[in-house]
Amino acid sequence: MSYIERAISNVVLTRAKTSKCLLLTGSRQVGKSTLLKHIFADYNRVTFDDKLTRLQAREEPRLFFLNNPRxxxxxxxxKENGILEEIKVIVDESEDRGQFIFSGSQKLELMKGMSESMAGRVAVMELGGLSLREINGIGFNQHFAPTDKYLADREKELKFYDNIWEIIHKGSYPELYDVERDWQDFYSSYVDTYLERDINELITADSITFLKFLTAVAARTGEILNYANIAGDVGVSEPTIKSWISILERTGIVYLLQPYSSSALSRAIKSPKIYFRDTGLACYLTRWLTADALKNSAVAGNMFETFVVSEILKSFSNEGIDYRFSIFYYRGKDRSASGENEIDLIIEENGMLYPVEIKMTGNPKANMAGTNQILDKIPDKKRGIGVILCLIDKKTYLRENLLALPISYI
Structure with missing residues (x-):
C-alpha cells in the first residue's frame, strides 16, 4: 500500500512543535492513524481499541506510562478519557512540546474531555477524507474564499477534473485510492464495522433499524434538517432521531451547516442543513451503484452540492482553520414575500460576506445568484464577490461582482 501525502501534514507538524499535546479528530477510516504514524514515526504508539491497554490505563496509570514512555x-x-487527568499532571511538570499525540473518531466527546482536563495544553485539528487536491497531487493548501488573492494563487496550480462524477460516487476514503478495493465491499464492511464499533457503544438499537435511519438521512443530504420527517420514515420517535443525528455528527458521518444569524434577516429559517461528509457512503446507502446512474438521477444536484460543501470544509481544516465560525447558509423570505430565497453558502472572512451558489450546470446564469443582495442589509458587513461553483470549464464573469467558477478552483 502506498502512502498518500496529506495536505494537513505540515500544519500538524508545526502545531505539535508549538503545543504540549496535539489531538487529530475525524471519522473512522479517513487516515488519522496512518498520517500520524507516518509523520511521527519515532513516537511510541498504543491504541485504546485494545481493551487490555485501556484497562491498564484506567487502573494502573503509572504502570501504563512506564510501559509507554513519551x-x-x-x-x-x-475510549479512555480518564487518562487525560494523568496526562495533564505530566505535561504541567515539563515545558517540552509534542509530548503526546492523540487521535479519535468521536469529536464532541473528545472536545469535552480536552476542554475539561487539557485546556490550553492541546492543539485540536480535524482530518477529513481525501480532498480533490490530494487525490490529484495538488500541493496548494489555502482555504477556499473567493478573494482576488485566493483566485490568483489558485490559478497557479489548476487542474481540470474530467472524472468528477466518478470521484463523487467513489467517495473520499483513502483505502479506495491506495489499493484495488471493490466499492460495494468496502462500504458494506464500513457500515458493519461502524455499527459494531462505534454506534453500539453509544446507543441501544438493532442494526436493521439503525441502517434504515442511516439510509433515510443519506437520502436527505443537502436538505434542511427535519427531524419529524425522518422519524416518520424510520418509525421511531422524534427525540430518538435527534439523539441519533447527534451521534452521526459526533462521529464525523454528517455535518450540520448552520444558518447565518443576523437580526437584519428577520425572516430567515433557523434550522440547519444536513450533509453527509462522504458522498460515496451516501451513494452506497441510497443504492446508487454506478457513477453514471448517479449523474443522471433525481438526487444528482443534492449529491453534487454535498460534495462541494465537503471539499470547502476540507480546504479549511487542512489549513488548520476552524470553519464553524466562517461557513453558513441562508434561506428565508427577507427579499420577497412571494417565496423563499436561498444562498447555498455564505463564507465570512475579515468583515466580508462571500455568497456562494453550488449548481450542477455547465451553463450558469446571473439570476442563479439573485438572492445575494440580501446580504447588503446586514450592518457592519460588506458583500464580497459572489461565486457560482459549477461544471463550467473556465472562470467567467457573469456580472462585475459575480463569477462562475469551475470546481477545480476549490
Whole structure:
C-alpha cells in the first residue's frame, strides 16, 4: 500500500512543535492513524481499541506510562478519557512540546474531555477524507474564499477534473485510492464495522433499524434538517432521531451547516442543513451503484452540492482553520414575500460576506445568484464577490461582482 501525502501534514507538524499535546479528530477510516504514524514515526504508539491497554490505563496509570514512555501517540483516546487527568499532571511538570499525540473518531466527546482536563495544553485539528487536491497531487493548501488573492494563487496550480462524477460516487476514503478495493465491499464492511464499533457503544438499537435511519438521512443530504420527517420514515420517535443525528455528527458521518444569524434577516429559517461528509457512503446507502446512474438521477444536484460543501470544509481544516465560525447558509423570505430565497453558502472572512451558489450546470446564469443582495442589509458587513461553483470549464464573469467558477478552483 502506498502512502498518500496529506495536505494537513505540515500544519500538524508545526502545531505539535508549538503545543504540549496535539489531538487529530475525524471519522473512522479517513487516515488519522496512518498520517500520524507516518509523520511521527519515532513516537511510541498504543491504541485504546485494545481493551487490555485501556484497562491498564484506567487502573494502573503509572504502570501504563512506564510501559509507554513519551513521546507517545495514543489512538482512539476517547475510549479512555480518564487518562487525560494523568496526562495533564505530566505535561504541567515539563515545558517540552509534542509530548503526546492523540487521535479519535468521536469529536464532541473528545472536545469535552480536552476542554475539561487539557485546556490550553492541546492543539485540536480535524482530518477529513481525501480532498480533490490530494487525490490529484495538488500541493496548494489555502482555504477556499473567493478573494482576488485566493483566485490568483489558485490559478497557479489548476487542474481540470474530467472524472468528477466518478470521484463523487467513489467517495473520499483513502483505502479506495491506495489499493484495488471493490466499492460495494468496502462500504458494506464500513457500515458493519461502524455499527459494531462505534454506534453500539453509544446507543441501544438493532442494526436493521439503525441502517434504515442511516439510509433515510443519506437520502436527505443537502436538505434542511427535519427531524419529524425522518422519524416518520424510520418509525421511531422524534427525540430518538435527534439523539441519533447527534451521534452521526459526533462521529464525523454528517455535518450540520448552520444558518447565518443576523437580526437584519428577520425572516430567515433557523434550522440547519444536513450533509453527509462522504458522498460515496451516501451513494452506497441510497443504492446508487454506478457513477453514471448517479449523474443522471433525481438526487444528482443534492449529491453534487454535498460534495462541494465537503471539499470547502476540507480546504479549511487542512489549513488548520476552524470553519464553524466562517461557513453558513441562508434561506428565508427577507427579499420577497412571494417565496423563499436561498444562498447555498455564505463564507465570512475579515468583515466580508462571500455568497456562494453550488449548481450542477455547465451553463450558469446571473439570476442563479439573485438572492445575494440580501446580504447588503446586514450592518457592519460588506458583500464580497459572489461565486457560482459549477461544471463550467473556465472562470467567467457573469456580472462585475459575480463569477462562475469551475470546481477545480476549490
Amino acid at each position: 513521546p507517545l501517540f495514543i489512538d482512539e483516546v476517547q
